[in-house]
Amino acid sequence: MRQVDSQGEHAVNEKERRELLGAVAEAVAVIEGCREFAALIPEVRTNIVYAARDAQGPEDVAAVDGRITVVNGMPRAAGRPRLGASSHMARAIVEARKLGATERAGINFANDPHLAEWLREYCRSKDWVFGHIDRGQEPAEMQREDVPSMPWKVRTMMSSTGGRLPKVGYETGAVGKEPVSALFGDDAVIVAQEMCEIARQYKRPRRSW
Amino acid sequence: MRQVDSQGEHAVNEKERRELLGAVAEAVAVIEGCREFAALIPEVRTNIVYAARDAQGPEDVAAVDGRITVVNGMPRAAGRPRLGASSHMARAIVEARKLGATERAGINFANDPHLAEWLREYCRSKDWVFGHIDRGQEPAEMQREDVPSMPWKVRTMMSSTGGRLPKVGYETGAVGKEPVSALFGDDAVIVAQEMCEIARQYKRPRRSW
Amino acid sequence: MRQVDSQGEHAVNEKERRELLGAVAEAVAVIEGCREFAALIPEVRTNIVYAARDAQGPEDVAAVDGRITVVNGMPRAAGRPRLGASSHMARAIVEARKLGATERAGINFANDPHLAEWLREYCRSKDWVFGHIDRGQEPAEMQREDVPSMPWKVRTMMSSTGGRLPKVGYETGAVGKEPVSALFGDDAVIVAQEMCEIARQYKRPRRSW
Amino acid sequence: MRQVDSQGEHAVNEKERRELLGAVAEAVAVIEGCREFAALIPEVRTNIVYAARDAQGPEDVAAVDGRITVVNGMPRAAGRPRLGASSHMARAIVEARKLGATERAGINFANDPHLAEWLREYCRSKDWVFGHIDRGQEPAEMQREDVPSMPWKVRTMMSSTGGRLPKVGYETGAVGKEPVSALFGDDAVIVAQEMCEIARQYKRPRRSW
Numbered sequence: 001m002r003q004v005d006s007q008g009e010h011a012v013n014e015k016e017r018r019e020l021l022g023a024v025a026e027a028v029a030v031i032e033g034c035r036e037f038a039a040l041i042p043e044v045r046t047n048i049v050y051a052a053r054d055a056q057g058p059e060d061v062a063a064v065d066g067r068i069t070v071v072n073g074m075p076r077a078a079g080r081p082r083l084g085a086s087s088h089m090a091r092a093i094v095e096a097r098k099l100g101a102t103e104r105a106g107i108n109f110a111n112d113p114h115l116a117e118w119l120r121e122y123c124r125s126k127d128w129v130f131g132h133i134d135r136g137q138e139p140a141e142m143q144r145e146d147v148p149s150m151p152w153k154v155r156t157m158m159s160s161t162g163g164r165l166p167k168v169g170y171e172t173g174a175v176g177k178e179p180v181s182a183l184f185g186d187d188a189v190i191v192a193q194e195m196c197e198i199a200r201q202y203k204r205p206r207r208s209w
Numbered sequence: 210m211r212q213v214d215s216q217g218e219h220a221v222n223e224k225e226r227r228e229l230l231g232a233v234a235e236a237v238a239v240i241e242g243c244r245e246f247a248a249l250i251p252e253v254r255t256n257i258v259y260a261a262r263d264a265q266g267p268e269d270v271a272a273v274d275g276r277i278t279v280v281n282g283m284p285r286a287a288g289r290p291r292l293g294a295s296s297h298m299a300r301a302i303v304e305a306r307k308l309g310a311t312e313r314a315g316i317n318f319a320n321d322p323h324l325a326e327w328l329r330e331y332c333r334s335k336d337w338v339f340g341h342i343d344r345g346q347e348p349a350e351m352q353r354e355d356v357p358s359m360p361w362k363v364r365t366m367m368s369s370t371g372g373r374l375p376k377v378g379y380e381t382g383a384v385g386k387e388p389v390s391a392l393f394g395d396d397a398v399i400v401a402q403e404m405c406e407i408a409r410q411y412k413r414p415r416r417s418w
Numbered sequence: 419m420r421q422v423d424s425q426g427e428h429a430v431n432e433k434e435r436r437e438l439l440g441a442v443a444e445a446v447a448v449i450e451g452c453r454e455f456a457a458l459i460p461e462v463r464t465n466i467v468y469a470a471r472d473a474q475g476p477e478d479v480a481a482v483d484g485r486i487t488v489v490n491g492m493p494r495a496a497g498r499p500r501l502g503a504s505s506h507m508a509r510a511i512v513e514a515r516k517l518g519a520t521e522r523a524g525i526n527f528a529n530d531p532h533l534a535e536w537l538r539e540y541c542r543s544k545d546w547v548f549g550h551i552d553r554g555q556e557p558a559e560m561q562r563e564d565v566p567s568m569p570w571k572v573r574t575m576m577s578s579t580g581g582r583l584p585k586v587g588y589e590t591g592a593v594g595k596e597p598v599s600a601l602f603g604d605d606a607v608i609v610a611q612e613m614c615e616i617a618r619q620y621k622r623p624r625r626s627w
Numbered sequence: 628m629r630q631v632d633s634q635g636e637h638a639v640n641e642k643e644r645r646e647l648l649g650a651v652a653e654a655v656a657v658i659e660g661c662r663e664f665a666a667l668i669p670e671v672r673t674n675i676v677y678a679a680r681d682a683q684g685p686e687d688v689a690a691v692d693g694r695i696t697v698v699n700g701m702p703r704a705a706g707r708p709r710l711g712a713s714s715h716m717a718r719a720i721v722e723a724r725k726l727g728a729t730e731r732a733g734i735n736f737a738n739d740p741h742l743a744e745w746l747r748e749y750c751r752s753k754d755w756v757f758g759h760i761d762r763g764q765e766p767a768e769m770q771r772e773d774v775p776s777m778p779w780k781v782r783t784m785m786s787s788t789g790g791r792l793p794k795v796g797y798e799t800g801a802v803g804k805e806p807v808s809a810l811f812g813d814d815a816v817i818v819a820q821e822m823c824e825i826a827r828q829y830k831r832p833r834r835s836w
Contacts (some may be wrong), residue, residue: 018231018232018234019224022227022229022234022290025227027457036399044463061342065488065490066487066489069487069496069497071496071497072483076496076497078496079489079490080237080286081234082238155295155594163468173593173594174593174594176591176595178461179594180619197528230700253805255669274698275705278672278693278696278705280706281692285706288696381800381803382802383803385628385801385804387803387808433646436649437642437645437646437649439648443645443648443649443652443708444644444648445711446707447707498656498707499649499652
C-alpha cells in the first residue's frame with residue numbers, strides 16, 4: 001500500500017528508504033574498492049540502482065547522486081546515495097518490473113564488441129541468461145527526443161530471452177547513444193559483487209592508440 | 210544474538226547494517242542541507258553516529274568516514290557512511306548504553322561559553338535534560354595517553370543528570386582538548402533534524418577579530 | 419624547449435604546470451558556482467582543459483580528474499585538477515594547435531537541436547565563429563575502434579570555418595556517440611566564465627516526459 | 628604593489644593567484660598519495676598553506692577548503708584549493724612574515740610526546756631548526772576568546788630559535804587546544820614532500836587501547 005505523509009504519496013516508507021540507501025552505500029563501498037572496475041566505467045559513467053518493492057518511478061529507486069566516475073585510477077562515487085538520483089537505470093528497472101521481472105537492482109557498464117563476446121561466454125559458464133538489443137532496430141518514432149525509448153528497449157530485451165530480464169544484457173550503440181552493458185539482480189550489494197568479479201576476470205585488450 | 214560469518218563475530222547482521230548506513234546517509238543529507246550548521250562545526254569536525262541495537266564497540270556503530278567538514282560555506286561529509294568510521298562519538302554512545310542509556314544516535318558540535326548558556330535555556334524551553342562535565346575535574350590518571358577517558362566522561366555526565374544521558378551535553382575543554390557539545394537521541398535522522406533546528410535558532414555573536 | 423627531469427622528457431616545466439593547475443582550479447570554482455550549468459552537462463560529463471604552450475599530448479594538458487558531474491543539482495568536480503586527466507577534450511585542443519589554432523582552453527557541454535540553434539544565434543550576436551561537424555559524414559574507416567577520430571573531427575571543424583577553431587562548435591551524434599558542444603578560448607578561467615554566461619542565458623525547453 | 632580591481636584591493640594578482648592554487652593542488656596530490664601521513668593527521672585536521680609574496684592576511688593565502696581529513700585510510704582533501712580557506716595556519720605564516728620570516732608555506736600535523744622527541748632527533752639529523760612553545764606559558768589575557776593568540780605564539784616560537792621560524796615546531800596543548808606540530812618552508816610542494824618523508828620515516832608506537 002502506498003504511504004501518504006506530509007511530503008505526499010510515496011511508494012517507499014521510511015524503513016524501506018533506509019534499507020535502500022544503506023544497501024547502495026554498501027554497494028558503493030564494494031565498487032570503490034575494485035580497481036579493475038575503473039576500466040569498465042563507460043563515458044556516460046556508471047550508476048547502481050536499487051528499487052523499492054513497489055517502485056513506480058525513478059523517485060522510488062535509490063542510486064548514486066552524480067554517478068560513479070574514475071578518480072586517481074579508482075572508481076569514485078561523486079555524491080551520496082539518494083532516491084531519485086538515477087533516471088536511466090532507474091527507469092530500466094521500473095519498466096522491467098512492470099513487465100513481470102522481479103529484479104530490483106542493476107548496474108550499467110561499458111560495452112564494445114570484444115567485451116560483448118567475452119560476456120556471452122562468461123554468462124554461459126555461469127548459466128546466466130544473456131541478452132542484447134540492437135538499437136539499430138529501434139522504431140523511428142522512438143528516436144524523437146520527446147518519446148522515451150526505455151519501454152521499447154526493455155520490452156525488446158525481455159522478449160529476446162523468453163520474457164525474463166537477462167542477468168547481463170547489452171545494447172549496441174545508436175546514433176547519439178554510447179553502447180552500454182548492464183547487470184541485474186535481486187540485491188544491490190550482490191550485484192556490485194558480481195560486477196567486480198566480472199571486472200577482475202575480464203582482461204581488456206590494449207588499445208593501439 | 211551475535212552473528213558469526215566469514216569475517217568473524219559481529220553484533221550487526223546484514224539487515225541491521227543497511228538500516229544503520231541508510232539512516233546515516235539520510236542524516237548526512239539533512240546536515241549537508243543546513244547552511245547554519247556550518248557555524249557550529251568544531252575544529253575537530255563533526256560526526257554523527259548510529260549504533261546497532263547490540264553495539265559492543267565502534268565497529269558496531271555507523272558514522273561518516275572522515276567526518277563532516279565545511280566546504281564552500283556548507284557542511285560537507287568527507288566520505289561515506291561506514292561502520293567503524295567513528296572512534297570518539299561511537300565510544301560515547303557505547304559507554305552510555307553500558308550504563309543503561311537507550312539512545313543509539315549522537316552528533317557532536319562546537320562549544321563556547323555563550324553557546325553553552327544559550328543551550329541551557331533552549332533545553333529548558335524544550336524540557337530536555339541538559340548536562341555538562343568539567344574536564345578540569347578529570348582524575349589525573351585519566352590524562353595519560355594510554356588511559357581512555359571516555360568511561361569517566363560518560364559516567365560523570367550521566368551521574369550529573371540522575372543516571373540518564375542528557376539530550377544535550379557539553380564538556381569544558383581540558384589541556385589538549387577542544388570543548389565540544391553533543392546531542393543524543395534514539396534515531397540518527399531525528400538527531401540530525403534536531404541539530405539543524407538548533408543551528409537555525411542560534412545566533413552566534415560575532416567575533417571581534 | 420622540452421625539459422628532461424627524473425620523470426623523463428616533459429613539455430611542461432614546474433612553473434607552467436602550477437599555472438595550468440591553478441587556472442583549472444579557478445575555472446572549476448567558476449563552474450561549481452553556476453547552478454544553471456548543471457542543465458548543460460552531457461551524459462558523458464563535462465571537462466575543462468588547459469593546455470601547456472608546447473603541449474604535445476594529453477599529458478601536457480591540465481583537466482579535472484573524473485570530470486565534472488552534477489551532485490545535489492549543482493555542478494561538482496569529481497576530483498582534482500591534474501595533468502593528463504582528460505583524453506577526449508585534451509586531444510581536441512592538441513590536434514587544433516597542430517593545425518595552427520592558438521587556443522589553449524576548452525570545455526564540452528550538451529547538445530541537442532534546440533540548443534544548437536540557440537547557440538548559432540548567440541554566436542552571431544557575439545560575433546563569434548560558430549562551427550559544426552556532421553559525424554554522419556565521418557569516413558567509414560574512422561569508425562573502427564582502433565583509429566582515432568579526433569584528427570578528422572578537428573580538421574573538418576576547422577575547414578568549415580576557414581581554418582580557424584570556432585569559438586563554439588558542436589558535433590551531431592554518431593552511432594555510439596552522444597552529440598556534444600564545445601567552447602574554446604585562450605584561457606581556462608575566461609572559458610569557464612563564458613560558459614556560465616551561456617548557461618544563464620539559455621532557457622532549455624521543458625521535456626514532455 | 629597592491630592591485631585594485633573590481634573586487635577591491637588585493638595583495639595577489641591573477642597570475643600569482645594561479646601559481647598559489649596550482650602549487651597547493653600539487654601539494655595535495657603529494658599528500659593524498661601518502662598513506663603513512665594519515666596517521667599524522669590531528670583531530671583538528673591538516674591544512675597546507677601557501678602565502679602570496681605580499682600576503683597581508685588569510686585572504687592572501689591559498690589552502691584547502693575544508694582541510695585534509697582521512698577517508699578510507701588515506702589522506703583526502705575535503706574541498707578545492709582556495710584563497711582564504713585557512714584561518715589558523717594562514718595567520719601563522721602571515722605573522723611569521725611580519726616578524727621577518729621568509730617562508731611562505733606550512734603544514735600542520737599531530738603531536739604527542741613520543742613524536743615530539745622523534746622530531747627533535749630527526750631535525751638534528753637534517754640540521755633543521757627545531758622549535759617549540761609551551762602554551763602553559765601563554766599570558767592569561769591571551770586565553771580570552773576575543774584576543775588572538777597567534778601573534779604571541781609565533782613571536783614566542785621565533786624568539787626561542789634566535790628569530791628564525793623553525794623548520795619544524797610544535798606546541799604543547801593548552802586548555803581547549805589540541806597539541807599540534809607544523810613544518811614550514813619556502814614552497815608548498817616541497818613542504819608536502821618533506822612532510823611525507825617524515826610520515827614514512829616515523830613509526831608511531833601502537834596504542835594499548
